Amino acid sequence: MKRTGIFFTYFQGERLKDFPQALAGILDKENVSYYDAVYDSRQGLYYLEPLSEELLLKVHSRNMVQRVKLTGNYESALYSAGGTVQAAEKIWQGQMDNAFVFTSFGDHHAGRDFYGGMCYFNGAALAITALREKGIRRVAIIDTDCHHADGTRDIFVDDRDVLHVCFCYQDYCDDHNNIDIMIPYRTSDEDYLSRVEQEFVPRVVAFEPEYIFWEFGYDATQGEYGDKGLTRDCHPRLARLLKEAADKVCQGRLITILCGGSGRTVATYTIPRIIDCLAELGIYRAI
Numbered sequence: 001m002k003r004t005g006i007f008f009t010y011f012q013g014e015r016l017k018d019f020p021q022a023l024a025g026i027l028d029k030e031n032v033s034y035y036d037a038v039y040d041s042r043q044g045l046y047y048l049e050p051l052s053e054e055l056l057l058k059v060h061s062r063n064m065v066q067r068v069k070l071t072g073n074y075e076s077a078l079y080s081a082g083g084t085v086q087a088a089e090k091i092w093q094g095q096m097d098n099a100f101v102f103t104s105f106g107d108h109h110a111g112r113d114f115y116g117g118m119c120y121f122n123g124a125a126l127a128i129t130a131l132r133e134k135g136i137r138r139v140a141i142i143d144t145d146c147h148h149a150d151g152t153r154d155i156f157v158d159d160r161d162v163l164h165v166c167f168c169y170q171d172y173c174d175d176h177n178n179i180d181i182m183i184p185y186r187t188s189d190e191d192y193l194s195r196v197e198q199e200f201v202p203r204v205v206a207f208e209p210e211y212i213f214w215e216f217g218y219d220a221t222q223g224e225y226g227d228k229g230l231t232r233d234c235h236p237r238l239a240r241l242l243k244e245a246a247d248k249v250c251q252g253r254l255i256t257i258l259c260g261g262s263g264r265t266v267a268t269y270t271i272p273r274i275i276d277c278l279a280e281l282g283i284y285r286a287i
């Protein structure tokens, strides 16, 4: 069994209202550790640490950090991105193999000097920066949120040691390992999954990263604001595919970060199934 860390923040909005209760049956498993920003006093749980400003300023400009402070969401953004940094460090220390990070504010629209689309700080970029100080160099990021990861691209555009494969609405490829794969306006689970299998898996195998970060958005699910026709079952199947890739190329080091998607029922259905897959629990029937 894999050792899986769950890093949880919930400050506002509808989508995570069923959590952490929806993880009942998962949280008490021996190979699962749960880190929570809010309920730090409960026995057996761990406290999720906010991000340090020192690390923040290695990725984002001081001016941008000041602007985020004025939004009123600064603290929540620190915990959101802090979960990803903590997950990366705990995996590096050998305390766990993979992780799922709940965020209140996502990652991939946050660049060096700009933020938007409910993304303030770029947790993946901050985690990669922290890992590099420990000697990790090569990292892959796969983005299955339906929107283009403009912030992540801005940060890593010139970095040949980061493979960034973004499934969005355009095709693009450069010699710095920045790749966009166009997903048509309407698609199906089968088409989507085979596109990821064809476009991401061979690239990540060839790239040989030490970690894989998965920017997991479910906004392309039917009924969501980026509806491309995917069913909610597509995401646990994606999890299986990416976990297998991580097991093959980087000893299973996979960090899943919650990005876009607003529906509560989709979140409540998909997230426990993704964690079930990561931790190899077998609670849910494989789809």
Ligand SMILES: [Zn+2]
Binding pocket: 145, 146, 147, 217, 219, 226, 260, 261
């Ligand atoms: Zn999105």
Ligand SMILES: [Zn+2]
Binding pocket: 147, 148, 149, 166, 167, 168, 169, 170, 179, 180, 181
């Ligand atoms: Zn893109």
